[in-house]
Amino acid sequence: MRRYLQFIVLLAIISFSQCFQNIDSNFSSSKKRLHFDEKGEFKVIQFADLHFGETDLKDLLSVSLMNYLIEKYHPNFAALSGDMVSGYAWDNTTTFYQRNWKKYTSPFGLHNLSYSIILGNHDDQANLNRTQIMDLDMTNPHSHSNKSVPGLPDGSNYYLIIYENATSNVPKAVLWFLDTHDHECEDNTNSWGCISRIQVEWFENEITKLNKQYENLLHIAFYHIPIPEYVTLYNNYKVYGTRGESVGCPSINTGFFKAMKENNVRAGFCGHDHNNDYGGFIEGVELVYGRKTGFGSYGPQEDKMRGARFLHLTLQGNSTPTLYHEILQSDGTRKQNGEATYRYDKDEEGCGVTLGLQQPLDTYPKLKKRVEL
Numbered sequence: 001m002r003r004y005l006q007f008i009v010l011l012a013i014i015s016f017s018q019c020f021q022n023i024d025s026n027f028s029s030s031k032k033r034l035h036f037d038e039k040g041e042f043k044v045i046q047f048a049d050l051h052f053g054e055t056d057l058k059d060l061l062s063v064s065l066m067n068y069l070i071e072k073y074h075p076n077f078a079a080l081s082g083d084m085v086s087g088y089a090w091d092n093t094t095t096f097y098q099r100n101w102k103k104y105t106s107p108f109g110l111h112n113l114s115y116s117i118i119l120g121n122h123d124d125q126a127n128l129n130r131t132q133i134m135d136l137d138m139t140n141p142h143s144h145s146n147k148s149v150p151g152l153p154d155g156s157n158y159y160l161i162i163y164e165n166a167t168s169n170v171p172k173a174v175l176w177f178l179d180t181h182d183h184e185c186e187d188n189t190n191s192w193g194c195i196s197r198i199q200v201e202w203f204e205n206e207i208t209k210l211n212k213q214y215e216n217l218l219h220i221a222f223y224h225i226p227i228p229e230y231v232t233l234y235n236n237y238k239v240y241g242t243r244g245e246s247v248g249c250p251s252i253n254t255g256f257f258k259a260m261k262e263n264n265v266r267a268g269f270c271g272h273d274h275n276n277d278y279g280g281f282i283e284g285v286e287l288v289y290g291r292k293t294g295f296g297s298y299g300p301q302e303d304k305m306r307g308a309r310f311l312h313l314t315l316q317g318n319s320t321p322t323l324y325h326e327i328l329q330s331d332g333t334r335k336q337n338g339e340a341t342y343r344y345d346k347d348e349e350g351c352g353v354t355l356g357l358q359q360p361l362d363t364y365p366k367l368k369k370r371v372e373l
């Protein structure tokens with residue numbers, strides 16, 4: 001803990017000079033094409049739940065941590081998985097989101113790093129609505145964010161193609177970004193937000209087209225609020241990592257997991273529950289939590305460091321690229337996921353069980369002993 005504090009103070013001092021610098025100036029205004037690098041790698045850092053806008057000190061520390069991890073690990077891309085801003089901390093000014101957006105995107109100007117965002121449940125609680133936030137973000141030359149196509153709910157639903165190399169036009173991987181909204185799911189306001197059925201349909205149409213047109217695509221999905229299968233996973237399958245709180249998932253299952261499974265999505269990554277960083281496989285699809293990044297709001301668990309999830313996508317000749325991921329911690333160390341095991345405790349509250357809305361869980365496998373982490 002002392003080491004951790006020393007680290008924070010050091011970082012704060014180092015970073016005062018570079019923090020919030022907006023040196024975006026004139027990097028190419030046309031969007032960079034995303035592609036695997038010369039080593040055949042494409043590394044994505046997932047910044048989860050940054051929660052800017054609570055205090056200047058917390059924002060400074062969050063920017064420092066982002067800069068530190070980017071400088072140390074050289075990602076090719078940053079995926080911001082929602083709740084970049086604590087909208088509930090709104091000071092009633094009409095520039096609140098814009099100011100905080102400048103802060104949380106400053107590392108990408110500083111490091112000339114491509115990134116994109118999806119919206120969480122707190123981003124639109126201040127002075128900008130979902131459409132306005134996406135419009136704002138798309139003005140950043142490093143942003144690859146996009147808005148939902150007409151017909152879909154407002155917000156952040158889009159995909160990005162990662163090409164084979166700097167010159168090839170062959171897509172090898174696709175990053176999907178799905179908006180999970182706030183507190184409503186299919187007209188049910190007694191639920192956490194979800195990827196609505198109309199979004200699932202859009203996703204199925206688009207991914208089917210891509211899979212028909214191109215072979216061996218690696219598909220990865222990002223969404224802020226976990227889907228109900230995160231509870232199923234914890235209670236019934238082998239998991240790695242920590243569950244420090246109940247899963248804040250929607251009480252209605254809109255079929256996104258089924259769509260992922262049927263269309264060869266390798267993994268999905270969420271944020272939202274700051275004390276959870278577990279993951280595991282259900283029927284070939286890996287469901288994963290990020291690691292809480294920001295200094296605003298609560299979490300991660302007291303014995304955990306802030307950090308980020310780090311995804312290595314690697315080309316394998318003509319076959320589907322592989323995915324490996326781990327956690328980057330705020331002291332600069334990397335934490336591997338380790339062996340997945342059945343857990344003795346259960347998530348009995350997730351997905352609105354307290355509201356009496358949850359669908360029955362599958363039966364659990366018999367467990368012999370508690371697994372200590």
Ligand SMILES: *[C@@H]1O[C@H](CO)[C@@H](O)[C@H](O)[C@H]1NC(C)=O
Nearest residue numbers: 022023024025026027028029
């Ligand atoms: C960026 O480009 C714009 C328009 O081309 C120009 O007005 C501005 O001075 C440039 N900024 C910098 C920092 O070079």
Ligand SMILES: *[C@@H]1O[C@H](CO)[C@@H](O)[C@H](O)[C@H]1NC(C)=O
Nearest residue numbers: 088089090091092093096126
């Ligand atoms: C913002 O305005 C609301 C409604 O007038 C008020 O209740 C709240 O205290 C104000 N917040 C701040 C931080 O001034």
Ligand SMILES: *[C@@H]1O[C@H](CO)[C@@H](O)[C@H](O)[C@H]1NC(C)=O
Nearest residue numbers: 026027028032033111112113
């Ligand atoms: C930013 O990165 C792109 C490639 O990703 C490169 O073309 C460009 O020259 C870089 N700009 C600077 C100022 O380094």
Ligand SMILES: *[C@@H]1O[C@H](CO)[C@@H](O)[C@H](O)[C@H]1NC(C)=O
Nearest residue numbers: 128129130131132133154155
């Ligand atoms: C978002 O705000 C803009 C500007 O006030 C408004 O035109 C638009 O209708 C709003 N969108 C939604 C979905 O409320």
Ligand SMILES: *[C@@H]1O[C@H](CO)[C@@H](O)[C@H](O)[C@H]1NC(C)=O
Nearest residue numbers: 031144145146147148149158
């Ligand atoms: C944004 O998405 C639309 C389709 O919804 C697509 O036509 C457009 O090319 C995308 N823009 C970028 C910059 O990816």
Ligand SMILES: *[C@@H]1O[C@H](CO)[C@@H](O)[C@H](O)[C@H]1NC(C)=O
Nearest residue numbers: 038164165166167168169170
């Ligand atoms: C990119 O891939 C194509 C097709 O495999 C290959 O012909 C080309 O030499 C590669 N270019 C670079 C820069 O690696």
